[in-house]
Amino acid sequence: MLRRLAALAVCVVFLAAVPTGSIYVTTLPSGADVWVDGTYIGRSPLVLDALPAGRHTVGLAKPGWNAEQLDVSVVTGQTASSSTRLLRDKRSSGAGDGTIALHGMPYEAVWLDGAAANPGRDGTFSAPAGGHALIVRTAKGKITRLVTVWPQTRTDVVVQPDAAPVRPSIVAPADEYLPPSAVQVDGEKIVIRFGGHDLVGHLGSTTYRLDGRSAEYDAAPTLIGNRLYLPLVLLTEVSSSSSR
Structure with missing residues (x-):
């Protein structure tokens, strides 16, 4: 009897519980006062948790910025996200300053909009709000970035070289460069013997063994239907009449 009563009490508590969710509130700049x-x-x-499911009003205010009021819907068991970019109050005096923080590679000199900048030991320096051209000189050369600084906000910039441009892979049918007798396909393994060259490769791998030495090319052997495709530069090399 007691067990039944306890189970009934648990069910009553469960049924009486109000379905809730949460709201994650972020602003740019951060540090805005939040009302819900x-x-x-x-x-x-x-993050505000245990909010009843349904619509809620989120108010945002920060000195020097326009106040905002938003409607946010909360779903049971989920976290609603409210991300707001505040607009500067035109009545406030001055646009204000923010900071730039440099991370990554060691640098030798820094320029902001053509003027020398002097970052502190932590890599940060003050900058007016707005868009800027940032130039950082490193041992590997100059790196240029366009950055946006927000008042009373730190803008983090990672200093690293520009990625090398990706060269497109050019492949061609092997049967247009080599006679069928020179090409052997054994499962995943590709063996080509022609003109004194000895080539071994595998489907899906860009690593080949050419004339006893390992070599890396920009594309792997590929079978399209019954035709074998190989990197054009490799086919040109193998189809030459003389061995290396």
Whole structure:
């Protein structure tokens, strides 16, 4: 009897529980005061949990910025995201400054909009709000970036060389460069013997063994239907009449 009563009590509590979710509030810049349904919560970014499912009003305010009021829908068991870019209050004096923080490679000199900048030991320096051209000189050369600085906000910039441009892979049918007798396909393994050259490759691998030495090419052997495709530069090399 007691067990039944306890189980019934648990069911009553479960049924009486209000379905809830949460809201994750972020702003740019951060540090805005946040109200939810008229109650002050704190400063962004923040997470407010155990909110009843349904629509809620989120208020945002920060000195020097326009206040915002948003409607956010909360779903049971889920976290709703509210991300807001605040607009500068035109009535406030001055645009304000932010900071730029450099990370990554060691640098020798820094310029912002053509003027020398002097980052501190932590890599940060003050900058006016707005868009800027940032130039960083490293041992590997100059790196140029376009950055946006927000008032009272730190903009993090990773200093690293530009990625090398990716060269397109050019492949061609092997039967247009080599006689069928020179090409052997054994499962995943490709063996080609022609003109004194000895080539071994595998489907899906860009590593080949050419004349006893390992070599890397820009494309792997590929079978399209019954035709074998290989990198054009490799076919040109193998189809030459004389061995290396």
